[in-house]
Structures are given as structure tokens and as C-alpha cells.
Amino acid sequence: MTWEDPLTAHCSGFRTMQDNLSYSIAAQDIRGTIPEDLKGRFFRIGPARNELAGKPFGHWFDGDGAVSSFRVEDGQVHYRSSFVKTPKYLDETAAQRVLYRSFGHNAPGGFFKNLHMPANCANTSIVYHGGKLLSLFEGGRPWRLDLETLETIGEEDFDGVLRTRDTYSAHGKIHPRTGDYINFGMAAGITGPQMNLFRVSPSGRMVKRGKVKVDRMAFCHDNAMTENYLVVMVMPVSFKSPLNVILARDTIDQNMDYQPELGMKVYVVSLDDFSLVRTFEVDPFAFAHCSNCWEENGELFVDVLQLNDEQGEQGKAQFRDIFHQPFPASGKMQRYRFNMINGSVQPEALPNELPCEFPQWDWRKTGTKSRIIYTAAICQNETPGFYNALQRIDLENGSVKVFDSGAGRYVSEPIFVPRTPDSPESQGYLLTAVYDASTELSELVILDAETLSEPIATVPLKNHIPHGFHGGWSSL
Numbered sequence: 001m002t003w004e005d006p007l008t009a010h011c012s013g014f015r016t017m018q019d020n021l022s023y024s025i026a027a028q029d030i031r032g033t034i035p036e037d038l039k040g041r042f043f044r045i046g047p048a049r050n051e052l053a054g055k056p057f058g059h060w061f062d063g064d065g066a067v068s069s070f071r072v073e074d075g076q077v078h079y080r081s082s083f084v085k086t087p088k089y090l091d092e093t094a095a096q097r098v099l100y101r102s103f104g105h106n107a108p109g110g111f112f113k114n115l116h117m118p119a120n121c122a123n124t125s126i127v128y129h130g131g132k133l134l135s136l137f138e139g140g141r142p143w144r145l146d147l148e149t150l151e152t153i154g155e156e157d158f159d160g161v162l163r164t165r166d167t168y169s170a171h172g173k174i175h176p177r178t179g180d181y182i183n184f185g186m187a188a189g190i191t192g193p194q195m196n197l198f199r200v201s202p203s204g205r206m207v208k209r210g211k212v213k214v215d216r217m218a219f220c221h222d223n224a225m226t227e228n229y230l231v232v233m234v235m236p237v238s239f240k241s242p243l244n245v246i247l248a249r250d251t252i253d254q255n256m257d258y259q260p261e262l263g264m265k266v267y268v269v270s271l272d273d274f275s276l277v278r279t280f281e282v283d284p285f286a287f288a289h290c291s292n293c294w295e296e297n298g299e300l301f302v303d304v305l306q307l308n309d310e311q312g313e314q315g316k317a318q319f320r321d322i323f324h325q326p327f328p329a330s331g332k333m334q335r336y337r338f339n340m341i342n343g344s345v346q347p348e349a350l351p352n353e354l355p356c357e358f359p360q361w362d363w364r365k366t367g368t369k370s371r372i373i374y375t376a377a378i379c380q381n382e383t384p385g386f387y388n389a390l391q392r393i394d395l396e397n398g399s400v401k402v403f404d405s406g407a408g409r410y411v412s413e414p415i416f417v418p419r420t421p422d423s424p425e426s427q428g429y430l431l432t433a434v435y436d437a438s439t440e441l442s443e444l445v446i447l448d449a450e451t452l453s454e455p456i457a458t459v460p461l462k463n464h465i466p467h468g469f470h471g472g473w474s475s476l
Helices: 006-014 087-095 242-246 309-320
Strands: 021-025 040-049 064-073 076-083 125-129 132-136 143-145 152-155 181-189 192-200 206-213 229-234 237-239 256-258 264-270 276-282 286-296 299-307 332-339 345-349 356-360 372-377 389-394 400-404 415-418 428-436 441-448 457-460 470-475
Touching: 040 125, 040 415, 064 087, 125 470, 181 206, 181 229, 192 264, 229 286, 229 299, 264 332, 276 332, 276 345, 286 356, 299 356, 332 356, 389 428, 415 470, 428 470
Parallel strands: none
Antiparallel strands: 021 076, 040 064, 040 470, 064 076, 125 132, 132 143, 143 152, 181 192, 192 206, 229 264, 237 256, 264 276, 286 299, 299 332, 332 345, 356 372, 372 389, 389 400, 415 428, 428 441, 441 457
């Protein structure tokens, strides 16, 4: 196929998704064979309505969230989709116009219509824990969905422990040993900026909350977790003029800026009692996502997807009109070693072959030393304007393997699923949703996580899944 513009061939993948789909994919339509030992649900979430009445929202972060679920069992696949029925989604659907402030646009009406935080779009990440399927948007509380039907149950407050104005990060972590779900949220406390901390038990009850003071209210998207610590790297992305945001002169996006002169701190918090154990200072950098993290010989090893200043500025600019432009944010994997004894910090470059984002690993290894990182990436095929490849980085031998999804085909964040609960690391499957711009439809692609060679199975859908953010897996 000849692309009118090879760098923007992906842009059709931002159009609005169909709601409330439910169907099975016939075995004869599946290319390859679904592994018999692959049993569970693969989830995708992201902004799936990026415009209203023909007018684009102000930012990729503003789109209304929708969930896709692939139930994989006995070599068969059933697909479902549903928008999260937040007040923003319902009210703006009924009105067919913007009513709420979001990250990249203000509500019409000036100051009095914008005296609130951005509307909860429920569009960023998804987790199944403690019997609850939660869509996460760090500007507010999670929204709970029915695991089977994806119907919206309502905002989740954990029996009132999560308060109305609490924020709850899109990147909590499940501790493999305890089964607890650990999360955080930035807040403007009475005595100054703080980081609220939350522990949810394996039964789904919030059993502890705490707080740690921080230097400033900053954009803080992800964290890392070891066996004993939560590690939060607070980069210097914060408001230039909060008053202009309050007065609705600026959108939040317009007012947030990377300010390296402010410095960058890393907060190490005890998982036991949520006390601050140590603070490190590092040379400032921009990032969105961490990979795995662990402790060894008195040091913390944190692997992070780092953007240089140029990549950070480019990514920020592109996100404002990602619906029509190429080159989303992408960087390279970097390791930081934090010495808990003497306070030293040592950065180390990790093997990289392609610009990448959305790092993933074997979740069974969370908090302990792991060997493999998987990422979405951008390779130089015929259509290199968006994430079109997957990358497998072996931290032990330095090798990098790449899966090129093909011209006009764009991947999502890869999710690793082990073959069995006891399989060695990397022996399993890599799942990704692929958007094909030539058909304007999506597929579930299943790869051998060790080789990243030709797909084991490709499951075609009757619809497309818009380019989104994160995914998940829950075994049956």
C-alpha cells in the first residue's frame, strides 16, 4: 500500500471506538494457533474518544477512557469493549459538547466553569486486584468495572478510605510476596505538597494510608517497588504560574513545564510503615515510566525509560496534537543505582537499539532482580511515525531482539504472560494489540517472548482499538 504520508499513517487509529461490543472470533479466522496453556483475560485501556461533535480535545490525555477485554481460553478468544461511564462521558455525550475542564483544554465559560480539577477520564491504566477491575486516572479516584461485562459499577473509594479529592496513580504495583497493591497520589496538603500512600490488601480492602512531604507539586506518573521500598522519582515538571491555572487563563498542560533548574529528588519510602527512609538527588531528566526495581548489597537498582531534553520537549509538543502528527515521546532505558549506605547515585546506560516507551517485565519478578525488559518501540520501516515494533532487552548478555510489526501496523504496550506459574523468566508469551492502518482494524498478536519471531497467533477483530496507554492480564 502507498501511504499519502508514511509518517502519519497511524493517525486514523485515533478515531472514536465503538462501544459495548461483544463477540467471539471464529477459530478459522485466527492465523496460527492460540496456545492451549494461555488462559486468562488480556486488557487494553486508553483514550477512545478524542473529539466531540467533530472538534478534537486539547490533548491525548483528555480522551474518554474505554476498556477492551480479550478472554482467552481453550484456544479461543472472546472480545468485549466498553467506555467507562464517568460523569464526563455521560454528560458530554448527552450534550454533544465540552462541559468539563481537562488536562489540555478548559471548559467554556471562564473562571467559574473551571474551579475544579480536570475531569476524571478513566483512561490511563487498568488493574485487576482483590476481585475488583479498576480503570485508573491519576487525577482522581479509580472507576470500577464488572469483570465479565465491563459495565461501569462506579467510582471506587475503598469503603470511604479514599477521599473525594484524593488522587490515585495509574501505576500502582502488586507486591508478589504479600499480594498487597501499593499506590500513591500527589496532593496539596495543609502544610505543603505531599505524596499520599496507599496499601490495598489481597482481598481488595484499603488497610493503610500514609503521607510523605515533597518539595513541590509535580507531575509524577510512575514509581518503582522493591521488596521493602517504594521508590518515587519526582522530576521537575510542575506549574509555571498556578494562578493562571486557577483563573482559567491557561490549561493545565499549557502551564506545566519542564524546569530542570528546580532539581530532581528521589524519595525512598518504607513499605512497612510508609515512613521516608532516604532522599537522593539526581541530575534532572524527563521520564514517564519505570521498569523493574530491586535491592542488592545495600543498593537500589531502578531501571527507567529516560528522555533527554530534546525528546521530552518534542514528546510534550506532539502530545498536544498527536492526532495529526508523528513521533510520540520515546527515549532509552537507563539504570540508576542508589546506595542506601553512603547516599551515592550512579547512572548506567542499558542496552538499547530503538527509541522506545512503555517498558514491561515479568511481573512475578517485581521487586527482585530481573533479566528481561520488553518495550514498545519505533523502527525504521516504511511507516516510522508511531510505535511500530517491540523490543526485548536482555540485561544479562546485552542482546536486543526486535519484532517489526510491518508497514502501517502499530503496536501497544506489550504484556508478558508466563507459560506456567513456575516457568523461568522469559519463557512465556508477549501479548500486544496491533492497529493495521490499511484495514483500519485491530488484532491481538501473540508472540514467543523469548524469540520475538513470527507471531504464534494473530486474532483479527471486527473493530479497531484506538492507540492507548496501558494493558493488563488476569489468569483464569
